[in-house]
Amino acid sequence: MPTEIRRSVCPYDCPDTCGLLVEVEDGRAMRVSGDPEHPFTRGTLCPKMLHYEKTAHSPLRLTTPLVRIGPKGKGEFRAATWNEAVAIIAARWREIISGYGAEAILPYSYAGTMGLVHRNCGHAFFHRLGASRLDRTICSPAKEAGWKAIMGDTPSPHPDEVAESDLVILWGINAAATNIHFLHGVRETRKRGAQVWLIDTYETPTAAAADRVILSRPGSDGALALGMMHVIAREGLIDKAFVEERIQGFAELAEQILPGYPPERVSAITGVPASVIEDMARCYARAQAPFIRLGSGLSRYGNGAMTVRTICALPALVGAYGKRGGGLLASTSTGAAFAMKEVTREDFMLRPTRIVNMNRLGHALTELSDPPVKSLYVYHSNPASVTPDQNAILRGLARNDLFTVVHDRFMTDTARWADVVLPACSSLETGDVYRAYGTYCIQRAWPAIPPVGESRSNWDTFAFLAEAMGFDEPYFSQTEEEIIEHLVAIPAPMRDGIDLARFEExxxxxxxxxxDAPRTFRTPSGKVEILNHREPEPLPRHLPTHEEEGNLPLMLMTAPTLYALNASFYEQDELRERQGGMRLMVNPVEAGTRGIGDGERVIACNERGKVEFTLAVTDRVPPGVAVAEGVWWSEHAPGDRTVNALTSQRLTDRGNGSTFYDTRIEVKKAR
Structure with missing residues (x-):
């Protein structure tokens, strides 16, 4: 058979949303490469996607439905047909609905696929069923809340504008792992003489792209921004015209807040020397067009939204929001590009049902009542690995009265606890529409290969379940192609002027x-709203984290790795090997005081759990911090738990987001 080249899109939760070229022979993906015609990713891929064909055709792929025959959690199943598996699910759900009501059924999904149809089509099914709704806030809703408090609906600048900056600050973002194509513009402007700074809690691989690395204590980034603003205001370095004409509330900030954040006090909070804070402020204020690329990790603390809000105030003082190549990029808002209500169908709900926060799944499975959760349906997510408070979740999954269904490509840690497992398609086996959240790109994809084994897409699976439950709405009888065609046929002002021919190809x-869109402020006042009376806190200030006064000595950073994305890609042996095992990185000082050495087995522990790691001693991590990169599958872990046995179900100050980084631990030698 001749080789065909088919276009596709990276489906994973990454701001870049890379264009792919897939070489297909006899219905099999042989090679995946970057699409050089993609306007942002320009033909390059991250290490994770270089061999996506190995994921699509992994020998670990699930290829038939499975029904549990052994104890929960043991992963003992027998093969079943789709008809049998769906009949079992429908019968159990009818029984649960009869005894407890449909709200006793809880869906659980997030961003295992970013395709607009397959990610969101389950909403319509569960709305029609009357199930509990999931508050999908595990990633960065606090970041969005912080941006909106200052900037409203103002769009972020185009990421390529960074090439016009003379000072780039990569603030709390390990772009080498999570936003690799943004570094193209960073490298270009650096070649022309721009300075690049990295501000983070430890020296990530992105430090190689920076001229200067500033390490601040976890959760203290807002205080650092306030310290810089204190110096800028004190030394008269503000852009007076911009402040007077385009900012609401600078006088109040200068009078009520900034006097409380002199460099000496901020140094005590952040660990950054006062002289460095002063130098940062002066360099930032004197730059012609300073550009901040803001990451999401710094929003995953109890003070996350306020931290983002405070950092977002900084560019306003020097007029950076009014300049090309300046300002701040948090994420791009492309949600208005497609009429997603046509996919999610909230109108199917007979009445609003209860909302369960996904970060508190452990609580939902073990404590929620009226009604209790009696069935959990998991799709394109792996909560036993990626969700906070792993031990609480596993206690819930172990309940004999909990009926769990998992639809996935692999036998994940969650699937091992399921009563029924359904085989899912990879993105190469489905069509969909994608929109980026780190660029302004959209793309349509068609299936590149047929489904592997008996795997079915989310759309086809929910259509099958709808039929089994007796739903007769025409929505559920559409094909995947028909719902995609319907979605792209609906006009949207945001898509006006796109290259339609390229899109349809x-x-x-x-x-x-x-x-000028990023410089036209879409706030109620039409200004940058440093003072915002709609917020519980009208002005930005530093708030403590949950663990600011915690008893344990080390703050744990559950950081991204270059070779995985959350719990994805662990099916590829080469990528696991490049991580070097499930490691915990600490500073030599911390290792020395505990009598533990590089390569030793250690236990990280707190009140929620204990996790075994291999120790990596490195001066890339400052004292007081421990770093665990990646979210490992338990079968590849040194012990029986992975990193989220240590994280908590506590939420952010705004947005009800996760607080993965707001965690303290102790470390000791494993016995």
């Missing part, structure tokens, strides 16, 4: 962004 295209 399956190529990545950019949504038009007016040149």
């Amino acid at each position: 399956g190529k990545g295209v950019e949504l038009p962004l007016a040149p």
